Amino acid sequence: MLKRKRMLMLISILLIVSMIAACGTTDDNGVEENGLDENGEAEAPEEEETVMDTEVLVVGGGGAGLAAAIEAAEEGASVILVEKLSILGGSTLLSGGILHAAESPVQERAGIEEPWEDFAEYWMEMSEGDADEEMVNYIAQNSGENIAWLEEKGVVFGEDLTAEGISPAKRGHHAEDGGFGLIRPLEEVARDLGVEIILNTTVTDLILDDDGAVIGAEGENSDGETLTFNAKAVVLATGGFSQSPEMIDEYAPVASGQFCYAASGNVGDGLRMAREAGADIVAKDGVIGFRGVSPDRSYRDPLGGLVFYPNLYVDESGQRFMNEANYYALMYEDMVENESDKFYSIFSGEVPAEALEEGIEDGYVFKAESFEELAEAMGVPVDDFLETVERFNELAEIGEDEDYGNPAIATIEEGELYALTVLPATLGSFGGPRVNMQGEVLDPDGNPIKGLYAAGEVANGQLYKSVYPASGTSITAVFVLARDAGREAAMATK
Numbered sequence: 001m002l003k004r005k006r007m008l009m010l011i012s013i014l015l016i017v018s019m020i021a022a023c024g025t026t027d028d029n030g031v032e033e034n035g036l037d038e039n040g041e042a043e044a045p046e047e048e049e050t051v052m053d054t055e056v057l058v059v060g061g062g063g064a065g066l067a068a069a070i071e072a073a074e075e076g077a078s079v080i081l082v083e084k085l086s087i088l089g090g091s092t093l094l095s096g097g098i099l100h101a102a103e104s105p106v107q108e109r110a111g112i113e114e115p116w117e118d119f120a121e122y123w124m125e126m127s128e129g130d131a132d133e134e135m136v137n138y139i140a141q142n143s144g145e146n147i148a149w150l151e152e153k154g155v156v157f158g159e160d161l162t163a164e165g166i167s168p169a170k171r172g173h174h175a176e177d178g179g180f181g182l183i184r185p186l187e188e189v190a191r192d193l194g195v196e197i198i199l200n201t202t203v204t205d206l207i208l209d210d211d212g213a214v215i216g217a218e219g220e221n222s223d224g225e226t227l228t229f230n231a232k233a234v235v236l237a238t239g240g241f242s243q244s245p246e247m248i249d250e251y252a253p254v255a256s257g258q259f260c261y262a263a264s265g266n267v268g269d270g271l272r273m274a275r276e277a278g279a280d281i282v283a284k285d286g287v288i289g290f291r292g293v294s295p296d297r298s299y300r301d302p303l304g305g306l307v308f309y310p311n312l313y314v315d316e317s318g319q320r321f322m323n324e325a326n327y328y329a330l331m332y333e334d335m336v337e338n339e340s341d342k343f344y345s346i347f348s349g350e351v352p353a354e355a356l357e358e359g360i361e362d363g364y365v366f367k368a369e370s371f372e373e374l375a376e377a378m379g380v381p382v383d384d385f386l387e388t389v390e391r392f393n394e395l396a397e398i399g400e401d402e403d404y405g406n407p408a409i410a411t412i413e414e415g416e417l418y419a420l421t422v423l424p425a426t427l428g429s430f431g432g433p434r435v436n437m438q439g440e441v442l443d444p445d446g447n448p449i450k451g452l453y454a455a456g457e458v459a460n461g462q463l464y465k466s467v468y469p470a471s472g473t474s475i476t477a478v479f480v481l482a483r484d485a486g487r488e489a490a491m492a493t494k
């Protein structure tokens with residue numbers, strides 16, 4: 001009945017609209033306003049525009065977006081979260097789900113006692129004192145409580161803690177099911193709290209009033225429909241910019257031309273929108289440095305995962321150049337400092353033959369029986385490579401890598417030899433709008449841009465120098481700071 005009434009109403013509205021259109025005149029562009037153009041052909045229908053009102057608009061539905069949305073909703077604000085992809089999660093979903101934390105309930109259960117100050121000190125050292133100390137201290141101090149918060153929201157952590165980065169402290173907390181184990185429960189909590197989640201919609205521009213305050217945003221969904229969000233506060237949680245070659249060239253040229261394992265939507269929209277709203281941008285030419293075989297071979301793939309073997313690595317000149325068992329962000333540094341575009345990891349003896357053979361078909365792996373043949377297949381100078389192998393084996397035999405300190409050094413022998421091509425690659429970017437401890441975006445004079453907040457990888461420029469301190473530091477920072485930003489944004493709307 002109700003449907004019939006609505007249908008009749010719709011027909012009447014259409015009739016009125018068509019009647020008005022029938023009285024059409026010609027506009028300045030010579031287009032008939034009666035729905036036909038000057039050639040008498042039907043005009044394309046006007047695009048629909050949807051307007052939505054909310055107190056807090058969260059842009060991006062990864063870890064930061066969900067954490068901010070949950071806190072804002074718990075603070076009593078109405079919240080809309082807009083995600084450009086068809087699923088929530090971003091890089092957080094793709095991640096290993098590791099969080100770095102001290103004084104957490106998991107550590108307590110494991111009998112590990114370690115003050116948060118040690119974690120903060122380690123982070124500052126890895127950032128050569130260049131990170132924002134107040135923020136790093138705050139993250140470290142709240143990292144344990146953050147694990148408790150995630151557990152309360154349904155995230156399950158394994159009881160085995162790991163040492164990450166170059167610290168022996170067991171601060172690596174592993175969410176069960178990795179990134180999925182973080183996103184799935186948080187999505188459920190957000191939905192239960194009434195957060196309106198809109199997928200397949202890209203926020204394209206912020207809306208500013210005459211005083212430069214942010215009062216909403218414009219977006220476009222995958223059907224081409226324009227959406228206007230009127231909001232009292234906007235939280236940018238759009239992740240990093242590592243999938244934008246242009247922004248990498250501009251803000252992190254160290255990674256120019258390299259591939260990235262980050263989520264496809266992370267093209268720096270948040271940084272751009274904040275910049276357009278007048279934000280101060282902090283970027284120090286750093287990234288979450290990693291390495292890989294190719295963008296379509298994740299490190300969880302049998303072939304992609306071969307990069308973790310602590311084998312002899314050589315550059316394009318056939319020379320050894322690093323500790324192959326080092327922490328990945330430091331190996332990345334060594335790779336980018338080297339002049340080569342690509343590197344080779346040499347496998348001999350007991351090898352994961354199935355994955356390597358698959359790599360031959362795809363052009364990532366070379367196979368040979370002698371060192372000379374292998375050098376030729378790789379295209380590196382034969383004599384230099386032979387010299388490198390001789391020295392490597394000499395060190396392996398004495399059982400101490402005096403040159404680079406690889407504790408897993410082992411001799412390589414002719415017979416069945418493989419060379420895996422390895423490239424420097426990244427997991428995410430460093431850099432974005434400067435924020436204060438409340439997550440408010442700041443202009444170059446240090447004044448907050450009213451109504452604009454940012455949290456997560458989009459706003460991590462103050463947290464690092466060029467080296468990523470350890471696995472788990474990014475997601476911990478993402479959650480600790482995004483939760484606060486969401487809460488602060490909600491409070492500001494009251």
Ligand SMILES: Cc1cc2nc3c(=O)[nH]c(=O)nc-3n(C[C@H](O)[C@H](O)[C@H](O)COP(=O)(O)OP(=O)(O)OC[C@H]3O[C@@H](n4cnc5c(N)ncnc54)[C@H](O)[C@@H]3O)c2cc1C
Nearest residue numbers: 060062063064084090091092098203239265456457472475
């Ligand atoms: C393979 C991989 C493994 C990793 N493992 C770990 C780990 O174990 N531990 C750790 O600490 N770090 C890890 N990292 C890094 C970490 O995952 C990220 O730094 C972190 O998850 C970023 O969270 P975020 O919420 O800020 O961004 P994301 O989780 O990337 O979310 C941003 C979201 O915003 C959306 N978005 C972007 N622009 C718009 C727009 N204009 N409109 C609407 N939506 C938009 C994106 O589509 C995306 O869904 C890993 C990264 C990768 C790629």
